[in-house]
Amino acid sequence: MTDKLPENGGYVAAAYLVFLALLLIYVAIMATxxxxxxxxxxxxxxxxxxxxxxxxxxxxxxxxxxxPAEQRAPRGSEQ
Amino acid sequence: xxxxxxxxxxxxxxxxxxxxxxQRNTPSTFGAARAVLQKDLRLERRAPQTLVxxxxxxxxxxxxxxxxxxxxxVDGQLASGVLWVTMLLAALLGIGRLFVSDRDEGGLEGFxxxxxxxxxxxxxxxxxxxxxxxxxxxxAVPLFALLLLGPTPDAGTWLQxxxxxxxxxxxxxxxxxxxxxxxxxxxxxxxxxSILALPLLVPVMIGASNATAPLLAQAGAEPLPxxxxxxxxxxxxxxxxxxxxxxxxxxxx
Amino acid sequence: MKAAVxxxxxPQGAAVTATDLVRRYGERPALDGVTFAVPxxxxxxxxxxxxxxKSTLLRVLATLLRPHGGSASVLGCDVQRxxxxxxxxxxxxxxxxxLYGDLSARENLDYHARLHGLRDPGRRIAELLAATGLxxxxxxxxxxxxxxxxxxxxxxxxxxxxxxxxxxxxxxxxLDPAAGEQLEPLIGRASGRTRVVTSHDPAGGLAEADLALGxxxxxxxxxxxxxxxxxxxxxxxxxxxxxxxPA
Amino acid sequence: MxxxxxxxxxxxxLLSWAAVAVLxxxxxxxxxYAPIEADQGFSQKIFYVHVPLAxxxxxxxxFGGVSAIxxxxxxxxxxxxxSYTAIHQSLIFCVxxxxxxxxxxxxxxxxxWVWDEPTLVSFLIVFLLYATYQPLRxxxxxxxxxxxxxxxxxxxxxxxxxxxxxxxxxxDPLIHPRxxxxxxxxxxxxxxxxxxxxxxxxxxxxxxxxxxxxxSKHARxxxxxxxxxxxxxxxxxxxxxxxxxxxxx
Numbered sequence: 001m002t003d004k005l006p007e008n009g010g011y012v013a014a015a016y017l018v019f020l021a022l023l024l025i026y027v028a029i030m031a032t033x034x035x036x037x038x039x040x041x042x043x044x045x046x047x048x049x050x051x052x053x054x055x056x057x058x059x060x061x062x063x064x065x066x067x068p069a070e071q072r073a074p075r076g077s078e079q
Numbered sequence: 080x081x082x083x084x085x086x087x088x089x090x091x092x093x094x095x096x097x098x099x100x101x102q103r104n105t106p107s108t109f110g111a112a113r114a115v116l117q118k119d120l121r122l123e124r125r126a127p128q129t130l131v132x133x134x135x136x137x138x139x140x141x142x143x144x145x146x147x148x149x150x151x152x153v154d155g156q157l158a159s160g161v162l163w164v165t166m167l168l169a170a171l172l173g174i175g176r177l178f179v180s181d182r183d184e185g186g187l188e189g190f191x192x193x194x195x196x197x198x199x200x201x202x203x204x205x206x207x208x209x210x211x212x213x214x215x216x217x218x219a220v221p222l223f224a225l226l227l228l229g230p231t232p233d234a235g236t237w238l239q240x241x242x243x244x245x246x247x248x249x250x251x252x253x254x255x256x257x258x259x260x261x262x263x264x265x266x267x268x269x270x271x272x273s274i275l276a277l278p279l280l281v282p283v284m285i286g287a288s289n290a291t292a293p294l295l296a297q298a299g300a301e302p303l304p305x306x307x308x309x310x311x312x313x314x315x316x317x318x319x320x321x322x323x324x325x326x327x328x329x330x331x332x
Numbered sequence: 333m334k335a336a337v338x339x340x341x342x343p344q345g346a347a348v349t350a351t352d353l354v355r356r357y358g359e360r361p362a363l364d365g366v367t368f369a370v371p372x373x374x375x376x377x378x379x380x381x382x383x384x385x386k387s388t389l390l391r392v393l394a395t396l397l398r399p400h401g402g403s404a405s406v407l408g409c410d411v412q413r414x415x416x417x418x419x420x421x422x423x424x425x426x427x428x429x430x431l432y433g434d435l436s437a438r439e440n441l442d443y444h445a446r447l448h449g450l451r452d453p454g455r456r457i458a459e460l461l462a463a464t465g466l467x468x469x470x471x472x473x474x475x476x477x478x479x480x481x482x483x484x485x486x487x488x489x490x491x492x493x494x495x496x497x498x499x500x501x502x503x504x505x506x507l508d509p510a511a512g513e514q515l516e517p518l519i520g521r522a523s524g525r526t527r528v529v530t531s532h533d534p535a536g537g538l539a540e541a542d543l544a545l546g547x548x549x550x551x552x553x554x555x556x557x558x559x560x561x562x563x564x565x566x567x568x569x570x571x572x573x574x575x576x577x578p579a
Numbered sequence: 580m581x582x583x584x585x586x587x588x589x590x591x592x593l594l595s596w597a598a599v600a601v602l603x604x605x606x607x608x609x610x611x612y613a614p615i616e617a618d619q620g621f622s623q624k625i626f627y628v629h630v631p632l633a634x635x636x637x638x639x640x641x642f643g644g645v646s647a648i649x650x651x652x653x654x655x656x657x658x659x660x661x662s663y664t665a666i667h668q669s670l671i672f673c674v675x676x677x678x679x680x681x682x683x684x685x686x687x688x689x690x691x692w693v694w695d696e697p698t699l700v701s702f703l704i705v706f707l708l709y710a711t712y713q714p715l716r717x718x719x720x721x722x723x724x725x726x727x728x729x730x731x732x733x734x735x736x737x738x739x740x741x742x743x744x745x746x747x748x749x750x751d752p753l754i755h756p757r758x759x760x761x762x763x764x765x766x767x768x769x770x771x772x773x774x775x776x777x778x779x780x781x782x783x784x785x786x787x788x789x790x791x792x793x794x795s796k797h798a799r800x801x802x803x804x805x806x807x808x809x810x811x812x813x814x815x816x817x818x819x820x821x822x823x824x825x826x827x828x
Binding site for chain 4: 257261264265266270271274275277278279281282285286289306307310313314317318321325328329332
């Protein structure tokens with residue numbers, strides 16, 4: 001490949017670049033989707049931890065239990 | 080509750096089994112399809128909308144083609160193109176309207192309640208669409224010859240053209256019925272019909288326009304190329320079998 | 333037990349049965365484990381607030397909807413596997429009349445008769461039109477009919493093929509008492525057919541019921557002989573809906 | 580926090596590395612090892628990315644049709660998810676094939692779009708058809724019917740693709756050499772190695788991305804059902820989605 005690329009060499013490079021770009025865009029979309037997924041998982045996990053001490057599974061009270069849930073919350077936020 | 084007492088004298092007879100109703104025979108698929116087809120044609124005769132719309136649409140499209148192409152008369156491949164684009168877009172109107180009366184007035188459920196094979200509806204609606212297309216072309220093709228077509232084809236050519244028209248309409252009817260059955264249950268009904276039907280009808284358009292082109296040639300009609308008729312027939316056959324196979328899934332719930 | 337009408341073959345007592353019937357709309361259960369058995373010739377009345385699954389139950393029994401779980405059978409045939417043989421023997425009267433506005437009453441009935449393969453529909457249609465007092469208007473288009481007349485014509489359509497089982501979704505809705513009386517021999521208890529009827533009127537419903545079924549949000553709250561159930565139990569079905577978002 | 584390994588699994592990791600390796604090798608071979616093709620010159624190099632993309636796209640659509648048939652027969656929502664993901668994936672590869680195809684047309688015939696090249700034209704039609712898959716799914720509310728109608732569409736479109744190729748090929752009398760059908764084996768030695776390596780690499784890439792998307796859809800479904808069980812309404816991404824909703828068994 002020592003000689004200069006022939007005049008339509010640019011298009012060949014363009015083809016491979018386009019393929020690469022398409023791939024990167026796709027991976028980027030997948031990454032954002034995975035990110036959103038992890039954020040939601042995080043939220044759900046907080047909820048489970050926060051009302052895990054309260055009565056199991058019932059609707060969350062906005063105020064949160066005063067007992068063990070309170071102590072656990074600070075540690076939870078450190079992660 | 081008095082069992083029989085009621086003001087209407089002959090009501091007694093209603094409850095007892097009238098003999099010929101007792102031995103009920105399930106209608107043949109063909110019989111049911113004929114019933115549905117006659118009902119559709121009667122509905123169209125009673126309140127003509129689809130056919131009138133398709134015909135007016137075609138006439139206006141010819142006018143638009145005249146100004147768009149800026150030509151007083153066309154021939155050969157261009158003429159065939161103009162004719163078939165108009166037919167295709169007019170067919171879209173018919174496809175969009177195919178199941179609408181059944182869905183809005185509950186006719187589909189009335190049919191599903193009957194002990195009849197579901198594909199009778201496919202045959203009936205396909206035949207109805209074919210009838211609409213042929214009726215449309217009965218008016219639209221002569222109108223095209225009058226307005227835009229350069230060469231005046233002789234009787235033999237008209238017969239060959241009729242053969243191409245029927246074969247292409249068969250393909251459009253089969254694909255159109257399948258697409259209409261899919262689209263009628265969706266929200267954006269007429270949008271879905273168009274974007275689904277057009278790509279599926281490309282092979283029919285290829286076959287039809289290439290088969291019609293030699294017939295409308297300026298220097299007198301050349302022989303009909305068999306290759307395109309084979310394509311049209313093959314397409315209608317394959318999609319007919321396919322529609323027959325998947326149709327049950329479209330109506331069952 | 334009322335004198336069962338002489339049906340061709342006597343199914344083992346129960347004409348219409350459902351066992352743990354489930355039907356979902358997406359993830360939300362429209363029917364969640366409904367079980368009952370209706371002996372031949374008797375009437376089951378289904379109560380419940382809107383969205384409780386009454387209409388869904390009727391449509392499953394009429395083979396219009398496939399069950400997602402459990403099973404249901406009409407006249408001994410499973411609605412899903414033997415839907416074919418069930419369809420000819422069911423009369424379904426839902427909220428939609430299933431009639432074409434641009435066709436006349438006679439044409440509508442003729443169309444349905446041919447779908448059901450009746451050999452000599454003319455006599456049967458004339459009989460039904462006379463019984464419901466529609467013969468004078470038989471040639472007019474259905475969209476010129478009043479709501480009551482449409483309901484009566486729909487009732488004719490439902491019993492046109494002389495079904496052994498009737499599935500009626502609030503048949504008395506927008507009907508004046510006189511029209512209701514006219515329909516009694518066709519789709520009422522007097523017709524002697526096995527019937528599954530939905531109703532919002534506890535008193536009237538219980539009066540015509542042999543069995544009563546209470547549904548709420550797809551779940552079966554109440555089932556029993558009509559005699560043993562009081563109008564207040566039915567009323568309780570509708571009252572306690574404040575905590576529940578009606579689906 | 581579920582570690583990525585559990586969420587995506589070790590096999591997926593290996594698959595990704597394999598795909599990157601084989602595809603990289605294929606392109607490297609194409610660039611350096613395979614000789615310049617006598618007739619078309621250097622622009623023939625696009626062939627090693629365009630044709631594998633095209634072939635993998637077609638296989639993806641066929642796979643989408645097959646799993647749609649399985650869904651119609653069994654009613655198992657997993658088949659519907661496979662069909663959805665396969666078609667969704669193939670549509671993206673089809674875009675790739677079309678763009679590289681038009682670049683190839685520009686490189687070897689001088690203009691961006693060539694109507695004489697039947698495979699390119701057929702791909703455009705197939706793309707236009709499958710592009711309606713998403714709007715169709717999105718316009719049906721009832722999830723069960725959405726899956727069923729999407730499966731019927733996938734079967735019909737699957738059968739359409741070959742007929743479309745026949746019709747378009749009939750319409751364009753071939754005037755210039757088509758390198759595509761040379762892939763049938765009469766490629767000289769070195770070229771064939773490069774081509775098949777790129778093809779295998781592209782197929783691996785498709786499977787990898789396919790499994791990534793399946794994994795993420797499963798995860799989203801499980802998350803949604805956990806949320807529903809918690810009675811959580813705040814941050815649930817409500818609204819209709821075209822993606823199939825599978826209730827994790």
